[in-house]
Amino acid sequence: MYKILAREDLAPITKLMVVEAPEVARKAQPGQFVIVRIDEEGERIPLTVADFDRGAGTITIVFQEVGKSTMHLGTLQPGDGLASFTGPLGEPSEIEHHGTVLCVGGGTGIACVYPITRSLHEAGNHVISIIGARRKDLLFWEEMMRSVSDELIVCTDDGSYGRKALVTVPMKEILEQRDDVSRIWAIGPAIMMKFCCLTAQPFDVPIIVSLNSIMVDGTGMCGACRVEVGGRTRFVCVDGPEFDGREVDWNQLLARQRIYLGEEKLAREKFEHECCSKHESSGSAV
Amino acid sequence: MPETTKTKPKRPKPGAIPRQEMPRQAPEVRRANFNEVALGLTMEMAQREAQRCLQCKKPLCIAGCPVEVRIPEFILALSEGNMPEAVRLLKDKNNLPAICGRVCPQETQCEELCVLGKKFKPVAIGRLERFVADWELGQGVETPEPLPPTGKRVAVIGAGPAGLTCAADLARCGHQVTLFESLHAPGGVLMYGIPEFRLPKRTVHAEVDYVKSLGVDLQLNAVVGKLYTLNELLGERGYDALFLGTGAGLPRFMRIPGENYNGVYSANEFLTRVNLMKAYLFPEYDTPVKVGKRVAVIGGGNVAMDSARCALRLGWQRALAKGSEPAEVTIVYRRSRVELPARLEEVENAEEEGVEFRLLTNPVEIYGNEQGWVRGMRCIRMELGEPDDSGRRRPIPIEGSEFDIEVDVVVVAIGTSPNPLVFTDAGGLERTRWGTVVADEETGRTTKQGVWAGGDIVTGAATVISAMGAGKRAAADIHRYLVGEEICE
Numbered sequence A: 001m002y003k004i005l006a007r008e009d010l011a012p013i014t015k016l017m018v019v020e021a022p023e024v025a026r027k028a029q030p031g032q033f034v035i036v037r038i039d040e041e042g043e044r045i046p047l048t049v050a051d052f053d054r055g056a057g058t059i060t061i062v063f064q065e066v067g068k069s070t071m072h073l074g075t076l077q078p079g080d081g082l083a084s085f086t087g088p089l090g091e092p093s094e095i096e097h098h099g100t101v102l103c104v105g106g107g108t109g110i111a112c113v114y115p116i117t118r119s120l121h122e123a124g125n126h127v128i129s130i131i132g133a134r135r136k137d138l139l140f141w142e143e144m145m146r147s148v149s150d151e152l153i154v155c156t157d158d159g160s161y162g163r164k165a166l167v168t169v170p171m172k173e174i175l176e177q178r179d180d181v182s183r184i185w186a187i188g189p190a191i192m193m194k195f196c197c198l199t200a201q202p203f204d205v206p207i208i209v210s211l212n213s214i215m216v217d218g219t220g221m222c223g224a225c226r227v228e229v230g231g232r233t234r235f236v237c238v239d240g241p242e243f244d245g246r247e248v249d250w251n252q253l254l255a256r257q258r259i260y261l262g263e264e265k266l267a268r269e270k271f272e273h274e275c276c277s278k279h280e281s282s283g284s285a286v
Numbered sequence B: 001m002p003e004t005t006k007t008k009p010k011r012p013k014p015g016a017i018p019r020q021e022m023p024r025q026a027p028e029v030r031r032a033n034f035n036e037v038a039l040g041l042t043m044e045m046a047q048r049e050a051q052r053c054l055q056c057k058k059p060l061c062i063a064g065c066p067v068e069v070r071i072p073e074f075i076l077a078l079s080e081g082n083m084p085e086a087v088r089l090l091k092d093k094n095n096l097p098a099i100c101g102r103v104c105p106q107e108t109q110c111e112e113l114c115v116l117g118k119k120f121k122p123v124a125i126g127r128l129e130r131f132v133a134d135w136e137l138g139q140g141v142e143t144p145e146p147l148p149p150t151g152k153r154v155a156v157i158g159a160g161p162a163g164l165t166c167a168a169d170l171a172r173c174g175h176q177v178t179l180f181e182s183l184h185a186p187g188g189v190l191m192y193g194i195p196e197f198r199l200p201k202r203t204v205h206a207e208v209d210y211v212k213s214l215g216v217d218l219q220l221n222a223v224v225g226k227l228y229t230l231n232e233l234l235g236e237r238g239y240d241a242l243f244l245g246t247g248a249g250l251p252r253f254m255r256i257p258g259e260n261y262n263g264v265y266s267a268n269e270f271l272t273r274v275n276l277m278k279a280y281l282f283p284e285y286d287t288p289v290k291v292g293k294r295v296a297v298i299g300g301g302n303v304a305m306d307s308a309r310c311a312l313r314l315g316w317q318r319a320l321a322k323g324s325e326p327a328e329v330t331i332v333y334r335r336s337r338v339e340l341p342a343r344l345e346e347v348e349n350a351e352e353e354g355v356e357f358r359l360l361t362n363p364v365e366i367y368g369n370e371q372g373w374v375r376g377m378r379c380i381r382m383e384l385g386e387p388d389d390s391g392r393r394r395p396i397p398i399e400g401s402e403f404d405i406e407v408d409v410v411v412v413a414i415g416t417s418p419n420p421l422v423f424t425d426a427g428g429l430e431r432t433r434w435g436t437v438v439a440d441e442e443t444g445r446t447t448k449q450g451v452w453a454g455g456d457i458v459t460g461a462a463t464v465i466s467a468m469g470a471g472k473r474a475a476a477d478i479h480r481y482l483v484g485e486e487i488c489e
């Protein structure tokens, strides 16, 4: 059992959890992920290492409740345990002194880009960050991102906070204004990453994305996570999750994310039904 | 051989008793459930079968068994009704008998060499082994006393048959053993690959519990190469020796166009979803799997048979629940029936259950629809030419014989190789160009000081019992290396 030590609700459906996993924390690096299994019946879901504390022996995860497993995870409280917590998996980000770098995080992707941004900043890069969400109440970690960036731009799709824009708009402006950006990290929903890559295309800057394909083991033994990058089939869990986004077959990734839409709906409905009836009978108001 | 063989009871004439067949679920029933196909012998049948053994003075059967099970001795104890003694004799060499009794290819190992097989059918050694092991599991398993602690620490990596065997033998000798496993459950292929209907998972759990009861410290969710590296285990973590039993878990694809369409699975993924993650119990279990109307399984080995039979069962479950048509499941194999590498018994089981076979056929391209889903497969007919290195006749495509078949799920079961993850920071460990580890066949020693290896990681995909044999030989050599003595019996 891997104990949940703390939790925080960052946004209506975005939760943070601090999990006791000293061995994982000892090895984790920015860009890596863990595979979480809640209980005996649970599936194995990949979640990015949003932070790690080697001294305290903890890993922080941030997740959005999008289906059965993440909704179930969201009902857990400090003191509860997770059946498995496997990691750190995937290759770490290439943290070096690149010069000026651009870090873009969208939605839950803000949590994924944060440890990378922090390390890039510590490595002496001039870091310009852009974070975005659909609405104000979905934004989080603005101050944390500010503390590890030289410049920070905040935007929302509906203009309820910061600039009213998609993250690609300030991204394009920055790339037009300055020619010293030597690398971009863009992490968020697949569709956002795809458009960030299209935006960066004319400027010929490497753009690193973190792919969120469906996974099972996370160690290279199943091939569920495969996607074509630069015309070659790559396994996201071991060859990635970071790739040069200019080479990713986005349509294939997007199609492969939809394999289980029907099953996901069924599982979610069953969970909502059971979860609600349980809460009604126990009279709890969650 | 010990005394027991001398005091032979009066036995029936060779061949007087027919080989006892094991009751099985009827094909029409079993194709729609995941319960075990073979139901096991009764005590009466087992003892009758045991009587068939000639108690040879020089038992040839033992030479066919990679772990040299004391076959005539345990069979004699069984025929005399001394079950605890039968268990003791069986487990003296085999730590996982309930598993081997079920999945060993006996027909090409111990039973192939049984003298009775020259004129009659061989003694059903595997079935008897299964019977004795199941009897013990029913009684509650006894743990042998380990020897006094040696103070030596060994890390065993991978909890498949090779690792479990090696760990158990070393623990019995008094070494402190940590067994690292990357998945959330021990067993290796026994858990994620071989389906419930051939090897019930409670049997695997029971045999793993036995290994744990010997004092082996099992660390799950521990991906070596990521969480720890080999050099760390040998260095700062202070292990005196390492055994690598991480198998051959990397799936091979065909490298034909269209292989990444939705609905194309590696057999590893398909079987892991179904077996380890229990997708056949979805949505009670969270992990889903897709079974379309027409499933093509590419390959002809045990893995292909298991994939096809899982798909068939999922299709029938759905048909019974929803009143729809069952799925059509077809094995697509490039040679002919005699070359099928799967066990004959499993081929026959699959046929009885309704799996179709398209032999002398090879896929060349997979087609998809606009949503990225598989809709068809282009195949080419094959003919057999001269024998190749493997001794089987080489399949040659017949030019211009391409044809299309409709499919919506494809399972690729054309082989696996060792997963390289474990080799991070493992300098000095030599590997072949197939990615397998170079190790001495007799001792399991690798080219890296303090590191042994055995099982599929050395041989490439092979068998449960050969992996166990390798684990055993390595344990003996590790013991020799650590304390300078031959392994305790």
Ligand SMILES: Cc1cc2nc3c(=O)[nH]c(=O)nc-3n(C[C@H](O)[C@H](O)[C@H](O)COP(=O)(O)OP(=O)(O)OC[C@H]3O[C@@H](n4cnc5c(N)ncnc54)[C@H](O)[C@@H]3O)c2cc1C
Pocket (backbone or CB within 6 Å): A033, A044, A045, A046, A047, A048, A049, A062, A063, A064, A065, A066, A067, A068, A069, A070, A071, A108, A111, A112, A211, A212, A213, A214, A215, A216, A241, A256, A257, A258, A264, A265, A268
């Ligand atoms: C390397 C990696 C890192 C990730 N990091 C984060 C993170 O830090 N925070 C976060 O909120 N999400 C992250 N994800 C996505 C997260 O794994 C999925 O949201 C989660 O698995 C959904 O499970 P569910 O049952 O709640 O939803 P479902 O109902 O199963 O699915 C909802 C959507 O999630 C996607 N999904 C489903 N199953 C998986 C799976 N096994 N693996 C990946 N995606 C899946 C599907 O495309 C689907 O459209 C990451 C994914 C990957 C591959």
Ligand SMILES: Cc1cc2nc3c(=O)[nH]c(=O)nc-3n(C[C@H](O)[C@H](O)[C@H](O)COP(=O)(O)OP(=O)(O)OC[C@H]3O[C@@H](n4cnc5c(N)ncnc54)[C@H](O)[C@@H]3O)c2cc1C
Pocket (backbone or CB within 6 Å): B103, B104, B105, B157, B158, B159, B160, B161, B162, B163, B180, B181, B182, B183, B186, B187, B188, B189, B190, B193, B194, B222, B223, B224, B225, B245, B246, B247, B248, B249, B271, B302, B303, B306, B419, B421, B422, B454, B455, B456, B457, B461, B462, B463, B464, B465, B467
């Ligand atoms: C579907 C299928 C059916 C089969 N049917 C039969 C049969 O009927 N009869 C038969 O005799 N043989 C059969 N085989 C073959 C047999 O299962 C294998 O030969 C045998 O399991 C090999 O044992 P192993 O211990 O070498 O490896 P495995 O069983 O593969 O076990 C290796 C273990 O190591 C773990 N591991 C891998 N990498 C790491 C890492 N980096 N860190 C930690 N742990 C790691 C894996 O998760 C796994 O648990 C079948 C195989 C398959 C796939």
Ligand code: SF4
Pocket (backbone or CB within 6 Å): B064, B065, B066, B067, B068, B069, B071, B094, B100, B101, B104, B106, B109, B110, B111, B125, B126, B129, B465
């Ligand atoms: S372990 Fe396998 S090969 Fe050895 S005797 Fe038993 S069934 Fe035969």
Ligand code: SF4
Pocket (backbone or CB within 6 Å): B052, B053, B054, B055, B056, B059, B060, B061, B062, B071, B072, B113, B114, B115, B116, B123, B125
């Ligand atoms: S060879 Fe056959 S008959 Fe002889 S001891 Fe072995 S099992 Fe019995």
Ligand code: FES
Pocket (backbone or CB within 6 Å): A214, A215, A216, A217, A218, A219, A220, A221, A222, A223, A224, A225, A226, A235, A236, A237, A238
């Ligand atoms: S998740 Fe199985 S290979 Fe990547």
